[in-house]
Amino acid sequence: MFSWLKARSPESRQARSGVRDRWGGWASVALILAVILVPPALIRGQREPMRFDDRHLRQLQTLQPEYVFVGSSTLLSRIDPARIGTLRPGTHAYLLGEVGSMSALWYLWVKNSLLPSGVRPKVLFIHFRDTELTDPIDETGSVVGQEKIARNRVGDERLFDRVMGYHKGVIGRLREGLLRLYPIQETWRKSGLWLIDGIGFFAASPEYRVYLRKRLFGSDPITSDEAAEVVAERGRFKARLAGEIFSSANQRVLKGKGGLTGGADERLDFSARLEHAFLPELVRLGKEVAARVIFVRMEPRPPMDDSSLTESGAMGDYQAALRGYLAREGVELHDFNDERAFKFDMYLDGGHIKPEFRSFYTERFVERLSEAFR
Amino acid sequence: MIFHSLDFLLFFLFVLAVYWQLGRRAQNLFLLGMSYFFYGYVHPWFLYLIFASTVVDYFCGLTIARHPEKKRFVLWFSIVSNLTFLCYFKYFGFFVDNVAELLHLLGLPSFTNTLDIFLPVGISFYTFQSMSYIIDVYAGRLKARENFFEFALFVVFFPQLVAGPIERAITFLPQIEKERSISATDVRDALFLLVWGFFKKLVIADNVAYIANKLFALEETTFALAWTGVFAFGVQVYADFSAYTDIAHASARLIGFKLSPNFNHPFIAASPAEFWKRWHISLSSYIQDYIFLPLYFRFRTRGVRYAVEKGLLITFFLIGLWHGAGWNFILFGIYHGMLVIVYDRCKVVTPIGIRENPWMRPFQILLMFSLANVGFLLFRESEMDYILRHLTLSPLAATGELQWRAACFLFGQALFFSLPLWIHTAYAHMGHRLIPAESWFRTFLQVMVSAAMFLAILVARGDSEEFIYFQF
Incomplete structure (x- = not known):
């Protein structure tokens, strides 16, 4: 019945099977592919052996904190544990956070560091942005992320692997495979950025050009002081670029353009995502380990005129469903999206607070949740 | 689906693995299915539009072939329906915004545009491609196709569907209809x-x-x-x-x-006309053949220069508008049209010894590159205040x-x-x-x-x- 589908013309068969090009036909294609694809895979770089990192566990045991905060770099930029110690004398706070972490890692920290440490804090704060509690994958897909996971898991993590497996999908697994095949892309990226900065600096700084000429073609050796000065000058220049020319005060308010993407975002379907999230386990473990569990939704940077941000209907529905779920589970949720004390200029970017405002943020946080810090 | 994604890599490896196992007709059906999958991967509703456009042009082509006496009406029906889709999704919001702005300027009761029309990816490309078929059938340069699937594949062919090159039916359909080899x-x-x-x-x-x-x-x-x-x-x-x-x-x-080729090292163009022979070639040649030349022949009775210049201004205005619903894109088109006209006029008064001197070419390229950059400013900057600011900044300040x-x-x-x-x-x-x-x-x-x-x-x-x- 479908024989016509297989019918091929004699020419096409000949073209497919009978080709012998001048450079060895298909063998040359294989050779070319090998030359392009294989060498980068052979550059493996320095890799540390992956063992459980008990740093958090030991520090928790030493400090015996009353307040434990869990979150990512956005938490680290906001909460100053030392300031909490001065605001609430005699108490200790500990940040269980790392740059680029999401709820997958938070779950592992609570399960494998906080719980076994024997520490029973008064309050466990879990800081998140928008959908992070039901969206465990972000940087966990990178080599660095995979290493973080490997350093925080203990033995057989069935639940963890099941949830992560769902979110990775085929594409995620393939991406992981590619990262393992070409670890060079993580290990060399910093060098690439350094080189590109150097090229810009070469164009911008006559002193650097003189230094390079001396280094490459000069007869006298470069002293370590000279080299250190060049590195320092490069740092100062970049700091001035960021702080003066590209400062937040010098940014235009860009008028919105019609986006290219839109439509329903499946990440905002709370009930569907909950089945494949670490949130239920975070709640269960949190209640087991701490007297009180508080989830804190962190605010994004406000617009330049410090007006309030409007939330999409779908996000509003998601947050309402999250609030309802947490209320049923008997844990609290504090949403800082309505907080007006934090102004545009206090932010380093869309999500992080500038270091000089960290203390102010902490004070406001303690003030707003004063009842939890009694 | 975007090319630089693992999704596309997997998709394309699958296509390659299956495609070369099939005969031509099955290859075409398979490619058609895969192209629809490619296009509807993120937003399946895009498929309704492209399918509607395909059906309209397929039947219009057949009608022109079977009822030549109605061919003018059918041509216009096809063009109007294609442009209606395009204008609604691409330009309607822009039009409403401008009407509201105008009413506001005139002190009349205005309104706020709450329409948020979602622009289907690649609509300008496949609309033009599909229209080329009807125009060529109308002009007798191409036979209307009976095979719907092969025609549909021409419209939705995934490698060039979302950003060109804009293929002509006259060159692409024969490729679909013959055996392919590798x-x-x-x-x-x-x-x-x-x-x-x-x-x-x-x-x-x-x-x-x-x-x-x-x-x-x-x-x-x-x-x-x-x-x-x-x-x-x-x-x-x-x-x-x-x-x-x-x-x-x-x-x-x-x-x-x-x-079809789309670029030929445009940054070494020495004149605006040469720039457009090297930049987005499939669009500029399309516009030349389907818009400029008919306009030229229409205006020629009033003199060649008049016909050329008026034709150029209209076509470049349309090139600008094709790029997007924004005044900056319209300015981009008019600017390039003016450049072509000014260069053409200067050519007449420039001695051939200077114009054709190979030693002058680097300077001509440098000048054209600088002028092209002004065009890129218009292309990128959507706010008029900032365009003006860029253009009035002094290098001597x-x-x-x-x-x-x-x-x-x-x-x-x-x-x-x-x-x-x-x-x-x-x-x-x-x-x-x-x-x-x-x-x-x-x-x-x-x-x-x-x-x-x-x-x-x-x-x-x-x-x-x-x-x-x-x-x-």
Whole structure:
């Protein structure tokens, strides 16, 4: 019945099977592919052996904190544990956070560091942005992320692997495979950025050009002081670029353009995502380990005129469903999206607070949740 | 689905694996199914539109063939229905905004546009492509096709669906209708083109995009900073769009098709007319054949110059409008139209000894490159106040030391990232003389360069952005 589908013309068969090009036909294609694809895979770089990192566990045991905060770099930029110690004398706070972490890692920290440490804090704060509690994958897909996971898991993590497996999908697994095949892309990226900065600096700084000429073609050796000065000058220049020319005060308010993407975002379907999230386990473990569990939704940077941000209907529905779920589970949720004390200029970017405002943020946080810090 | 994603890699490997096991008719059906999957991957409702457009033009083509006496009516029916889709999704919001603004300016009761019409990706490309079929059938240059699936494949062919090149039915349909084959040479050439395309997108375009975005976002700027941003954007848009074209060419070649050229080193154009023969060739030749020439013949009775200039202004206005619903795009089109006209008038009064002198060409290229950058400013900057600000910044105004160094820093980086484009252009013009096309050394060089580019993609790719021309 479908024989016509297989019918091929004699020419096409000949073209497919009978080709012998001048450079060895298909063998040359294989050779070319090998030359392009294989060498980068052979550059493996320095890799540390992956063992459980008990740093958090030991520090928790030493400090015996009353307040434990869990979150990512956005938490680290906001909460100053030392300031909490001065605001609430005699108490200790500990940040269980790392740059680029999401709820997958938070779950592992609570399960494998906080719980076994024997520490029973008064309050466990879990800081998140928008959908992070039901969206465990972000940087966990990178080599660095995979290493973080490997350093925080203990033995057989069935639940963890099941949830992560769902979110990775085929594409995620393939991406992981590619990262393992070409670890060079993580290990060399910093060098690439350094080189590109150097090229810009070469164009911008006559002193650097003189230094390079001396280094490459000069007869006298470069002293370590000279080299250190060049590195320092490069740092100062970049700091001035960021702080003066590209400062937040010098940014235009860009008028919105019609986006290219839109439509329903499946990440905002709370009930569907909950089945494949670490949130239920975070709640269960949190209640087991701490007297009180508080989830804190962190605010994004406000617009330049410090007006309030409007939330999409779908996000509003998601947050309402999250609030309802947490209320049923008997844990609290504090949403800082309505907080007006934090102004545009206090932010380093869309999500992080500038270091000089960290203390102010902490004070406001303690003030707003004063009842939890009694 | 975007080319620089693992989704596409998996998709395309699957297509290749199955495609070459099938006979021609099955290949076409398979490609049609895969093309619909490709297009509807993110937003399945896009498929309704493209399918509607396909059905309308298929039946219009057949009607023209069967009822020649109605062919004029059917042609207009097809054009109007195609343009209605296009105008609604692309221009209706713009139109409503402008009406509201006008009412406000006149002091009449105005309104706020709450319409948020979602622009289907690639609608301008496939609408034009589909219309070329009807116009050619109407003009008798092409026979109306009976086979719906083959016609549908012409409209939705995935490698060039979302950002061109805009294929003509007259050259593409015959490729669908004949047996296709693939040789090792095709695969080899396609591989080089793929690596080059991904390199241009991920290493050049995405890295200079970072510079351009930063500089276009500044509230206070200087001449050097502002035009460094424009230069970076010019490099970005060329690298980005030509990368898409290269990947499209390579993908098509791997399934036995040959697409039309879209770029021919536009940055070495010495005049606006030459620029448009080298930039987005499939669009400019389409516009020339289907809009400019009919207009020219219509206006010719009032003199050749009048016909040419009026035709040029209208066609470039449409080129601008085709790019997007915004006054900056309209200005972009009119600016280029004016450039062509002014250059043409200057040509008449410039002695041939100067015009054709090969020593003058570098200066002509430099001038044209600078003028093209003004065009890129209009293309990128959607707010009139800021366009005016860019154009009125004086190069002689006092510039702070930090601003000057910052401009040098970013220009140095943008120039560094653009170097492969310049080298490629120089090689295309001189390399053939130095290295014969069929020499082993050339193949060796290609392999080494491809290996280096692949390494650069791994370690120096920028934060990936969507292809710019997806929005058109």
